[in-house]
Amino acid sequence: MNFEWTDEQQAFRRKLVDFLAANLPEDWEEFSKHGPASPALTEFARGFCRKLAENGMLFPHWPKDIGGEGLGPWEQQILAEVMWEYGEPRGGQYMNVNWIGPTMLKYGTEGQKAKYLPQISAGEMLWCQGFSEPNSGSDLASLRTRAELEGDHYKVNGQKIWTSYAGLADTCFLLTRTSDDRKKGITILLVPMDTPGITVRQIPSLIGEGDIHEVFFDDVIVPVGQRFGEEGQAWEIIGYSLTNERLGIPRYHLAREALDRAVGILKAEGEFTRETVKAEAARCAALCEAARTAIYAIVQKRVDGGTVGPESSSARYATVQAERAVGEFVVEYVPEALAGQSAFLQMHHQRGIVAGIASGAAEIQLNIIASDVLQLPREPR
Ligand SMILES: Cc1cc2nc3c(=O)[nH]c(=O)nc-3n(C[C@H](O)[C@H](O)[C@H](O)COP(=O)(O)OP(=O)(O)OC[C@H]3O[C@@H](n4cnc5c(N)ncnc54)[C@H](O)[C@@H]3O)c2cc1C
Incomplete structure (x- = not known):
């Protein structure tokens, strides 16, 4: 195994560093000290990610036909190292690169890919991850947020907790229970955060401003077309997502x-x-x-x-x-x-x-x- 960077990889790292030097404000270190979820950084990140995308540096490792540059996993790793070294100017959109984008590519329907991938690869979408609940963190399979199928939609009731970025996210990647089978009864819904019935409460924390939240779902109506994967397929899908997430930062x-x-x-x-x-x-x-x-x-x-x-x-x-x-x-x-x-x-x-x-x-x-x-x-x- 050879751990030397190639000339091209070193040039790629320099290109990223130069881009940051040209595009981060002078007081960046102070500005970013509240973490990638702070409202100020989230706002900054929307413009910054768009610029990264325009310059082929948001998803350099993706194929060209879906908004990438056709580079590989090493460039993805270099990108992550440089961004975090500089206080993660992508804000919560780093999750798109780490696991939301890859999961969408692998498991999304053609319709979902057509809807979300262009927005993700253009740096225009912030997601949140609605997995953990008050009594279901490590034991995620015990989650209880219920999604009842009613004709052409699900009605969702329940609560999530520790949800990063929820206060400013566009869409939630939500785990719900559709049957009592511990693992095969869990289903993913993609839920716009402005859907009526969703309430977000910030949890004050040590780790930075605006980072973690409680999210309440009261009779939230989600069209069946917003289901991600089949009913009961969530456990398989998030196995893939979490492996990516674990290694992402x-x-x-x-x-x-x-x-x-x-x-x-x-x-x-x-x-x-x-x-x-x-x-x-x-x-x-x-x-x-x-x-x-x-x-x-x-x-x-x-x-x-x-x-x-x-x-x-x-x-x-x-x-x-x-x-x-x-x-x-x-x-x-x-x-x-x-x-x-x-x-x-x-x-x-x-x-x-x-x-x-x-x-x-x-x-x-x-x-x-x-x-x-x-x-x-x-x-x-
Ligand atoms: C900064 C931050 C951001 C987060 N963001 C998100 C997010 O965006 N979306 C989301 O869904 N969740 C998020 N989480 C929640 C996170 O995934 C959970 O906190 C984590 O899975 C642990 O669950 P818990 O907090 O319920 O703790 P518990 O599961 O109750 O665990 C408490 C302690 O018991 C130990 N423990 C539990 N079970 C076992 C076992 N079987 N064997 C040995 N030890 C055990 C744990 O290791 C831990 O030390 C976030 C958490 C933090 C801190």
Whole structure:
């Protein structure tokens, strides 16, 4: 396996960095410190993503006939690394690249593709992910938001929670229960967020402005044509979506960038001298690079046309370890950076707190590794 970037890939990374230099405002680091969901960043992202799309950099890895540039998974990874390194100027639209777009391509009807793909690839659509409920997070198959079929539409009643971007999203990728079968009774509906009967309440949180929400559905009418996949097919579809989601944010790269900045501050202050500090920094760097290697192996598997399996859970767990270790390093050795000295480190710290929860809890990844990689017996239910 060769991990050197090709000349073309290095040129692609430089092109992205140059684009950001030309298109981000001067106070960008301060502006973006409230995270990709803040109303200001969401608004900025709508224009920014349109420009990225016009310049072939929103979906460079997609085929040309659907709005891409025909590049590959490595360019998708480079794109993710550069965008997150700069505070994710795509706002919540990074989800379109990570899992909504791929899921739409794989499972959407021709009508749904014709409706949504042009908007997604033009950078004009913000989605939210309506999966978790108050008593159904890790145990997602227990979800209870009900969709009753009534002639040509479903009537939806229930509640979602922790829904990122819901306050400003155009459409919700919603999991509903259409029968009592735990997994085969779950169905996906694509629901415009301005449909009557939907109420969104923001949940104040540490991780950034406008990030997470409760979403209530009271007699929400959704036409049958807005069903995504067959009735009961959701579990299969989201298996694919969640594998993509788990790997989507390059947390190893963010963590490494945060570590380098923290070490930079310590060096500038003449404080990077104690052996214990250096050893801890080295441990963090090793964790970041181990996670990077695990992710890169998966990217290569995609390039080779392979199907990504439980190794996505191993890679995700490795990134959580890296992100947590760097977070602790910053708190221990450069706490002043979190009190205003570095907007980037503040942002990294806030998001690092939830690294092992969002996109599926770290312990659940361990369960998957135990059963699917180590072939240990599953936990009894
Ligand atoms: C910042 C953020 C953004 C989010 N955005 C979204 C979103 O956009 N859409 C969405 O649908 N959801 C979203 N979520 C929700 C997220 O998917 C859930 O928080 C996650 O799946 C965990 O579910 P839970 O919160 O109900 O915790 P629980 O499932 O109750 O877990 C609580 C703790 O118990 C542990 N645990 C639970 N079950 C087991 C088990 N079987 N074995 C071992 N340990 C276990 C967990 O690891 C965890 O530590 C978001 C969460 C966060 C923090």
